[in-house]
Amino acid sequence: MTMIFVQAEHSYEVTFTKSWAIDLVKRCEGRTRVAVIVSKSFAPDLSTLKNLDSELHVFEVPDGEDGKDIATLTKLWDWLGAAGFTRSDLVIGIGGGAITDLAGFTAASWLRGLDWVAVPTSLAGMVDASVGGKTGINSDYGKNLIGAFHSPVAVLIDTNFLISLSDRDIAAGMAEVIKCGFIADPKILALAGAHSVTTVRQNPEAISELIQRAVTVKAQVVSSDFKESFARESLNYGHTLGHAIEIFSKYKLRHGEAVSIGLVYAAELASARGLISKEEVELHRTILSAYGLPITYDRQAWQKIAPLLALDKKARGNTIRFVALSGIGATVRLEDLTSAELDAAYERISV
Numbered sequence: 001m002t003m004i005f006v007q008a009e010h011s012y013e014v015t016f017t018k019s020w021a022i023d024l025v026k027r028c029e030g031r032t033r034v035a036v037i038v039s040k041s042f043a044p045d046l047s048t049l050k051n052l053d054s055e056l057h058v059f060e061v062p063d064g065e066d067g068k069d070i071a072t073l074t075k076l077w078d079w080l081g082a083a084g085f086t087r088s089d090l091v092i093g094i095g096g097g098a099i100t101d102l103a104g105f106t107a108a109s110w111l112r113g114l115d116w117v118a119v120p121t122s123l124a125g126m127v128d129a130s131v132g133g134k135t136g137i138n139s140d141y142g143k144n145l146i147g148a149f150h151s152p153v154a155v156l157i158d159t160n161f162l163i164s165l166s167d168r169d170i171a172a173g174m175a176e177v178i179k180c181g182f183i184a185d186p187k188i189l190a191l192a193g194a195h196s197v198t199t200v201r202q203n204p205e206a207i208s209e210l211i212q213r214a215v216t217v218k219a220q221v222v223s224s225d226f227k228e229s230f231a232r233e234s235l236n237y238g239h240t241l242g243h244a245i246e247i248f249s250k251y252k253l254r255h256g257e258a259v260s261i262g263l264v265y266a267a268e269l270a271s272a273r274g275l276i277s278k279e280e281v282e283l284h285r286t287i288l289s290a291y292g293l294p295i296t297y298d299r300q301a302w303q304k305i306a307p308l309l310a311l312d313k314k315a316r317g318n319t320i321r322f323v324a325l326s327g328i329g330a331t332v333r334l335e336d337l338t339s340a341e342l343d344a345a346y347e348r349i350s351v
């Protein structure tokens, strides 16, 4: 069993398992009540949890971003209150990144902080959302604007979940994996670059290695900088434009799809500054498009997307910050970009 350690406000393990439910039962020992938060659309088989010594409460919430809102959170608070959850009880999120973000924030906000366990079932959830302690919901003013740093006490990754995941969501998760390759681990780029959605699905060793490498990158960054000064910002590579496009698309695009476009945009910004070569920008396009990920966006949308950049969490005061590469595996912060530079880079990714 492989384990990766994360040192945040407390230390915890990301455990790679082939039997998530059995491992989860062990994690519940000693808890009087356990709340399992799952999506109405993707409810995993919870029959093993019937063996729990704890009182089991299963809460089904709307799928994806529809559940990451204040209305659902209020319902969860009511459910926890009615079930008598105390500070020694446990919250578990089993699902994609939207579910683990919501479960984590529910745990963070009830009684000023309950322990929680993340069982990510999507690739994006495994390599990104469940690791790092950022929890939250969306606001009408932007994505993930309401939240807390509240690390899980354990993360259980079982790649068997990926069998039922759609090709679209495998690709969306790969955007985050590929991002980790660009910011810190070129071996990810070599391995990801040798595959497509179809071949990576058929190759469990390759997907396991990609996930473990991406989690290692994230765990190292988070352990060195839990609350996001500069080191952790590197994980936001591709996310400044990505988040703006996500909002503009009204969440029709997957997070990873929007990040994919944002990665190419950030690469264009860096190339225009002479930080990376044109070939390195093309490498972004080649690897991301091999997974069917979008690498362009509508030219006409820029007028509406540009103002949304300021809503991103990387903005400080009136400055918009971008994470850029200064080479493969090295990042810098760009915060003095002019409107002309932002416009020109968008022109290079627009259709």
Ligand SMILES: NC(=O)c1ccc[n+]([C@@H]2O[C@H](COP(=O)([O-])OP(=O)(O)OC[C@H]3O[C@@H](n4cnc5c(N)ncnc54)[C@H](O)[C@@H]3O)[C@@H](O)[C@H]2O)c1
Pocket (backbone or CB within 6 Å): 039, 041, 042, 063, 064, 065, 068, 095, 096, 097, 098, 099, 101, 121, 122, 123, 124, 125, 128, 129, 130, 131, 132, 133, 134, 135, 143, 144, 161, 162, 163, 164, 165, 166, 169, 172, 173, 254, 255, 256
């Ligand atoms: N906290 C963080 O640090 C962090 C990092 C990255 C992303 N996120 C958040 O994560 C979310 C994106 O995660 P996501 O891409 O997993 O989206 P998601 O949670 O919306 O899941 C995508 C779809 O896949 C389904 N699904 C999940 N697992 C499945 C499986 N095994 N088989 C079949 N269907 C399955 C879900 O029900 C959903 O319909 C966003 O809300 C994003 O903001 C958070």
